[in-house]
Every structure is written in structure tokens, then in C-alpha cells.
Amino acid sequence: MSGPSGTQEYSGVIPGGYAYYVPFEIVPPIYNGATYTAQVTACLVVNNAITPDCVSGSANYVEEDHPPATIVGTPYIVNSNNQEVTALPSNNTYRLVVSIENTGYISYTYTVEVSDSAGLISAQPMQVTVPAQGEATINVPIYVKPSNNPISDTITVSVYGDGYLDNSASIGINVLPSRPGPFTIVSVSTTILHEGEQNVITITLQNTGYTASNIEVTAVSNIASNVYAVPSTTQVDSGGDLTVTLYLTPTTAGNGVITLGLTYSWPFGSGVFIDTFKINVTVLTQLTVNLVSVDGTPVNALASINGQETNSLWVTPGTYVISVPGTVSISNDEQYVFDYWSNGYGTSTTITVNVNGPTTLTAYYIKEYYVSITDPVTGKSVSGWFNKGSTVNLPSIPPSISYNNGSRLVFQGWSCGYPASTTVITVNSPINCMAQWVMQYQVIVEDVISGLGSSTTITEGTYWVDKGGSFSINALNYKPNNSNPIIPLAYSHAVIQTSTGSSTTSSSVVSLSSINGPTTIELVWNYNLVNVIGLGAGVALLGLGIAYRDKVRYVTTMIIRRATTMVRRGGSEPGTAVRGVAEDGTRVYAQSSEELPVRPIEEGTRVRQEGTVVRSGESTVVRTNEEKEDAESSGQQKEETKDKG
Structure with a gap:
């Protein structure tokens, strides 16, 4: 001491x-x-x-x-602004102010040490010399370590002399995060955008510091004139997430940058904090390939863009190879055929296109229909694919084909509805046509006149009837023309001749239900001798006796008024001929004992006709105008005969 x-x-x-x-x-x-x-x-x-x-x-x-020392008062902490603080944002350096009194009688150098309960304070020991019976103040630098959360802490100041603790003092502090934020990007929903469309990007940010308040966001970009940024909240606690939604419509394709600005503050100061983020994006532009017909109808087919089958693709600016199918089948008889590209890209199905922005190409197609027109009879045909609206010349088909055996084929038209007269058609749909023919068989109607020692056959009509068709006649409508001679004709029966046989019917009405081959109907007529009327029955004969001796024949002229049969009048020498003139002017010829049938050319007529055909034996005589005059003169001869009688 x-x-x-x-x-x-x-x-x-x-x-x-x-x-x-x-x-x-x-x-x-x-x-x-x-x-x-x-x-x-x-x-x-x-x-x-x-x-x-x-x-x-x-x-x-x-x-x-050593002289003992004591801490005078309570130590305190000041910030860089020399303000006394007890809330210490972390990751900052402060000054701890300590006053020490030397109670001894000699000057002495003491050691000051600082510690804390949370382990967030870092400070180096410092020495201070205090005069005897005096005081000294020391500023101890302390560093507050980073903290993501607020923590209550206690700082202890200790004064040592010669290694011995002389005195200590404690103060309470609050260690705060160093600042609100900074925020870091956790995720970005997309960095691929579409040009010309509104795109939405969702960005998630995390607050790595203290609570951030009064949050505001802004965004700009070189690929869009306006970018709207909307934060999910205006305050985010430490460690919390902030969602920012961006709305933008890019106007430029290619690579771009979106700059996001985040402004916020915190409760422990008036400072404003700003975080800036740059987000790299790629803006795609749309490449569209439309396939349509020349009339605007969509063609159901895919194009190829750089080998990828699609009609629309979002692409980066560059060069692309585009192909379309040359033919698009709709069905077996409908198809589309590529014609040309829009925008002047020509007529090749594969083109190369430079794309710098929204690009739409149109491949135009022509619709085609398959046409098949055949005639199995003549072998003529037209077939192939034809453009919609084009015309096709039909094969030239004869109206009929005759087989010279009582049968023929008649061209009826086309199975697709075109009549036989059609030569050119317009293609507006698939066409599958065959020529339509019908087999027809010849039906011949003949009058067979028998009696008086001979038989005469007259063809009354030739008809063509479809195969399987029906045919019906009334024999009385086919009565021979010489029905008014002296000896009348009477209907007997009908004979029906076919390739398979014959049949007979006595009915005057002949009906055939099905014609399946060439057919002949013979209407058989017989002379009725019972009705022969003599000279007194009103037959006026004017005998013009032109007699020739030896080889000169006799010719007798008769006026036949009502009878249906006549007989020869005159000499019995060989070669004698009888000439009769019926009341209707018909002239007939006959050899001895022959029946003299008279037949008008037209059914049911009994008038004078030029070229009336009759039979004389096996020969046919045609009545001429000169003979008509002879018939007229016979009337005069009749009067003369009466006078002579």
C-alpha cells in the first residue's frame, strides 16, 4: 500500500x-x-x-x-451519425463509449473488453490509460454481425487491470437485420414470349433482409413499349416472398431484356432501398401456313415447317423451309391439288422464307373430281382427275347397234343422268357413268291370206320392243286392204313364231307379256266362199272382150263394188288374165283360180293412193297414176255395158 x-x-x-x-x-x-x-x-x-x-x-x-478502476455511468453505443442507439442493424460497425475511473494513487493502463450474449458482436480488446484518481473515456469499435431476424442481445463491458477484472457493466440492445432486403429472384414463370400477344410473367422474389415496407415495382423493356408490373403486396417480412406479375405485349421479335425495379423502406429509418433485376427474354413471332382451295374452302392438311408438321409455329427470327403436300386426298374420287403460293412464292410445294415478324403464307389448291365414263359395248371411255368447273367431252356413241338377226342395242343415255344427246358435261362432283343400252327385239306383224289355192304373206309392220317388254295388237286393225272383193276375208287366228317355238291364238287381240327374242306374229285370213255373190247380186261386169287367138290372152276388166273376193272372168286359154278394179280404184291382177287380195298401204284406209301395193301370184304390182285413170274410165265402160244389155 x-x-x-x-x-x-x-x-x-x-x-x-x-x-x-x-x-x-x-x-x-x-x-x-x-x-x-x-x-x-x-x-x-x-x-x-x-x-x-x-x-x-x-x-x-x-x-x-494495481490501482483499482471503476466504470463510470452506463456505457452506450453511437452510430456513424454519432447518435446514441440501442437498435443496431446488423452488418454494421458502431462505437461503444465507456468512461473509466482510476481510484488508485498512480496512473495506470487498463484493458477494456466487450462481449455479448447472442454472439453477434465482434470487438477487439482496447487499452486505456487513466491518471491516478482520474477518469478516461474510450470508444470501442464494435461490429454487429449479419442477422436475418431481429434479436435481443446484451453487451457486457469489462475493465481489466493487470489481468484482473476491476469492473464491468451491461447494456441491452436489439440486433436488427442489416436492412430490409435485398430481394433475390426465386423463379420466373417464363422467359419465352409471343410477339403481338399479351404475355404474363410471374416473378417470385424473396426478402433476405429485414421487413420491407411500402414496396413499389416498375418495369421497362426494349421489346415492349409498356410493361405493367403489379406486386402481390406492399410489405414482405424477412424471409418472405413477393410475387410480381408483369403484363406486356412485345412488338419486336428476338432477344430482349426486362428491367425490374423494386423500391421499399423499413420501420427503422427513413432510407429508401432499391433493388434492380434484369430478366433476359426471347420473343417469338408467329409463322402461319394456311391451306385453302381457290374458292376459299379450307384444305384439311398439315404443312411442314423445318420438318415439323404443323400449320402454325412460334419461331425466332430466321430462315425457314416450308413444305405443303402436292395432293390432299378427300376420298377415292375427290382431292385437292396444290396450285400456287400467296406473296409471290411461286408454284413449288417447298419454299424458303425469311421470317422477321408475324408471317402468314397461303397455299392455294384446286379441287379435282375423278371422272370415269365408260361404254362397255363400244369400249370407248374417258377417265381421270378433272378440275372442279372444267368440262369433259363424252365419248361419241352410236344411237344403236344392229346385229342383223332381229335384235339390236339402242343407246339410252348415261347412268349418271345425262341423256343420249349430251356431248359435253361440266365437272362439279365426282362422276362415275356407264353408257346405258337396251336390247331390243324385232316384232314383225304379217298378214297371211290363204284360200283359193294360194297363200299370200304381207308384212304389215315391223316393231322394236325392249327386251322383257310387252307387245299387244288387235288383228282387226291389220285387216288386208282387199277386204271388199267379191269373196270377203275373215280373220282366222294368229301364229306367234319365236326362236324357242311357236304358239297359236284364235283371239283377235294378240298380247305378248315378255319379248325375249325376235318374234313374228302371223295374222291368218281366209276367203269366205259362202258370201260369194253372183252377177245378179249387184256386180256389174263390163266385159271388154279383147280376144287374141293362139298366144294372145284375154283380159277381162271388172268393177268390184262390195264383194271381198273375185274370180276370173274370160277365156280359159292359158295366159288369160283377169283385171279387176275395185270401187275404191284399186287395181288387182290375178291368174286363173287365184284369190285376189286387195290391201291398202295404210291401215284402215280405202282411198285411192299412189303406189298401192298388191300381189299377183308371187309378183308385186304397184298402182300408178295412169292406172288410176284406167279405174276412172272403168266407170264409163260400166255405163256402156248397161246400154248394150
């Missing part, structure tokens, strides 16, 4: 005297902190002589090896 030299009067009043002390020194070894008792005896000195009048006392003391 040491004290000031000499005698010192201590403050205070001691009744009856003074207090003195005597300096003394504690010599090593020093047991710092050990407690001792000092014994003091004071004797009265008179005339420099110590008297036995003494008193004694003692005092306890602690042995120390």
Missing part, C-alpha cells in the same frame, strides 16, 4: 485532536485481492519524548497490485 509522503490531515473533525497516517509500502509477493489488517499504535510525545500515553487501533485493507 502506498500513500502520499508526509502528514496529511483528513477531512472531518475528530474531537480532541487530529488524525495522522504514516505511509507504508506493500512489498511483493502481492496477493491481489487478499485482505489484511494493519495495526497502528499512537503514543503521546512530550518534549520529543514518547510518553506511555499511547492508543492503538487497526485497519483492514485489500492487497492489490
Whole structure:
């Protein structure tokens, strides 16, 4: 222990005297902190002589090896603005202000150390020299380590002398995150955008710092004139997520950048924090290939864009090879055939196109129909694919083909509805046509006149009847033309001759239900001798006796009024001929004993006709105009005969 030299009067009043002390020194070894008792005896000195009048006392003391120090007041922390703070944003450096008093009698250098309970404070030990019985203030730099969350902490300041703790003091602080944010990008929903369409991008950001408040977002881009940014909230806690939705319509294809700005603040200061993000994007443009017919009808087929079968593709600017099918089948008889490209790209099905923005190409097709027109009879045909609206010349088909055996084929038209007269058709749909023929068989109607020793056959009509068709006649409508001779004709029966046989019917109405081959209908007529009327029955004969001897024949002319049969009148010499003129002017010839049939050319007529055909034996005689005159003169001969009679 040491004290000031000499005698010192201590403050205070001691009744009856003074207090003195005597300096003394504690010599090593020093047991710092050990407690001792000092014994003091004071004797009265008179005339420099110590008297036995003494008193004694003692005092306890602690042995120390340095002057003790104490912390004056409470340490405190100031920021860079020299402001006292207790809320300390992390990741920052502050000053810890400590005042130390030296209570000893000599100047001494002390060591100051700082620690905290959360382990977030970092500070180096510092030394400070304090004069005896004086004070000194020290600024200890402290660094607050980063923290993502607010933490309550306690800082302890300790003052050491010669390695011994003299004094300590504690202060409470709040360690804060270093700042709100910064935010980091967690995810971006897409970086591939479509030109000319509104695109939506969702960006997720995480707050890595303290709570961020008053959040605002902005966005700009070099590929869109306007970018609208909408935050999901205006405040995000530490570690929380912020969702920002971007709306933009790119106007330029290619690579681009979106710059996102994030502005926010926090409750522990007036500072504004800004985070900036750059998002690289690629803007695609649309390449469309339309396949349509020339009349605008869509063609159901796919194009190929750089080998990918599609009619529309979002692409980056560049060069692309586009192909379309040359033929698109709709059915077995309908198809589309490529014709040409729009935009002047020509007529090849494969083209190369430079794409820098939205591009639409149109491949035009012509619709074709398959046409098959055949005639199996003549072997003629037309077939192939024809453009819609084009014309086709039909094969030239004869109206009929005769087989010269009582049968023929007659061209009826086409199975697709075109009549036989059609030569050119327009193709507006698939056409599958065959020539339509019908087999016809010849039906011949003949009058067979028999009796008086001979038989005469007269063809009354030739008809063509479709195979399987029916045929019906009334025989009375085919009565021979010589129905008014002296001896009348009577219908007997009909004989039906076919390739398979014959049949007979006595009915005057002959009906055939199905014609399946050439057919002859013979209408048999017989002379009715019962009705022969003699000269007294009103037959006036004017005999023109032109007699020729030997080889000259007799010719007898008769006027036939009502009878249906006549007999020869005149000489019986060979070669004698009888000539009769019917009342209607028809002239007939006959050899002896022959029947003299008279047939008008037209059914049911009994008038004078030029070229009336009759038969004389096996020969045919045609009545001429000259013979008509002879018939007229016969009337005069009749009158003359009456006169002679």
C-alpha cells in the first residue's frame, strides 16, 4: 500500500485532536485481492519524548497490485451519425463509449473488453490509460454481425487491470437485420414470349433482409413499349416472398431484356432501398401456313415447317423451309391439288422464307373430281382427275347397234343422268357413268291370206320392243286392204313364231307379256266362199272382150263394188288374165283360180293412193297414176255395158 509522503490531515473533525497516517509500502509477493489488517499504535510525545500515553487501533485493507478502476455511468453505443442507439442493424460497425475511473494513487493502463450474449458482436480488446484518481473515456469499435431476424442481445463491458477484472457493466440492445432486403429472384414463370400477344410473367422474389415496407415495382423493356408490373403486396417480412406479375405485349421479335425495379423502406429509418433485376427474354413471332382451295374452302392438311408438321409455329427470327403436300386426298374420287403460293412464292410445294415478324403464307389448291365414263359395248371411255368447273367431252356413241338377226342395242343415255344427246358435261362432283343400252327385239306383224289355192304373206309392220317388254295388237286393225272383193276375208287366228317355238291364238287381240327374242306374229285370213255373190247380186261386169287367138290372152276388166273376193272372168286359154278394179280404184291382177287380195298401204284406209301395193301370184304390182285413170274410165265402160244389155 502506498500513500502520499508526509502528514496529511483528513477531512472531518475528530474531537480532541487530529488524525495522522504514516505511509507504508506493500512489498511483493502481492496477493491481489487478499485482505489484511494493519495495526497502528499512537503514543503521546512530550518534549520529543514518547510518553506511555499511547492508543492503538487497526485497519483492514485489500492487497492489490494495481490501482483499482471503476466504470463510470452506463456505457452506450453511437452510430456513424454519432447518435446514441440501442437498435443496431446488423452488418454494421458502431462505437461503444465507456468512461473509466482510476481510484488508485498512480496512473495506470487498463484493458477494456466487450462481449455479448447472442454472439453477434465482434470487438477487439482496447487499452486505456487513466491518471491516478482520474477518469478516461474510450470508444470501442464494435461490429454487429449479419442477422436475418431481429434479436435481443446484451453487451457486457469489462475493465481489466493487470489481468484482473476491476469492473464491468451491461447494456441491452436489439440486433436488427442489416436492412430490409435485398430481394433475390426465386423463379420466373417464363422467359419465352409471343410477339403481338399479351404475355404474363410471374416473378417470385424473396426478402433476405429485414421487413420491407411500402414496396413499389416498375418495369421497362426494349421489346415492349409498356410493361405493367403489379406486386402481390406492399410489405414482405424477412424471409418472405413477393410475387410480381408483369403484363406486356412485345412488338419486336428476338432477344430482349426486362428491367425490374423494386423500391421499399423499413420501420427503422427513413432510407429508401432499391433493388434492380434484369430478366433476359426471347420473343417469338408467329409463322402461319394456311391451306385453302381457290374458292376459299379450307384444305384439311398439315404443312411442314423445318420438318415439323404443323400449320402454325412460334419461331425466332430466321430462315425457314416450308413444305405443303402436292395432293390432299378427300376420298377415292375427290382431292385437292396444290396450285400456287400467296406473296409471290411461286408454284413449288417447298419454299424458303425469311421470317422477321408475324408471317402468314397461303397455299392455294384446286379441287379435282375423278371422272370415269365408260361404254362397255363400244369400249370407248374417258377417265381421270378433272378440275372442279372444267368440262369433259363424252365419248361419241352410236344411237344403236344392229346385229342383223332381229335384235339390236339402242343407246339410252348415261347412268349418271345425262341423256343420249349430251356431248359435253361440266365437272362439279365426282362422276362415275356407264353408257346405258337396251336390247331390243324385232316384232314383225304379217298378214297371211290363204284360200283359193294360194297363200299370200304381207308384212304389215315391223316393231322394236325392249327386251322383257310387252307387245299387244288387235288383228282387226291389220285387216288386208282387199277386204271388199267379191269373196270377203275373215280373220282366222294368229301364229306367234319365236326362236324357242311357236304358239297359236284364235283371239283377235294378240298380247305378248315378255319379248325375249325376235318374234313374228302371223295374222291368218281366209276367203269366205259362202258370201260369194253372183252377177245378179249387184256386180256389174263390163266385159271388154279383147280376144287374141293362139298366144294372145284375154283380159277381162271388172268393177268390184262390195264383194271381198273375185274370180276370173274370160277365156280359159292359158295366159288369160283377169283385171279387176275395185270401187275404191284399186287395181288387182290375178291368174286363173287365184284369190285376189286387195290391201291398202295404210291401215284402215280405202282411198285411192299412189303406189298401192298388191300381189299377183308371187309378183308385186304397184298402182300408178295412169292406172288410176284406167279405174276412172272403168266407170264409163260400166255405163256402156248397161246400154248394150
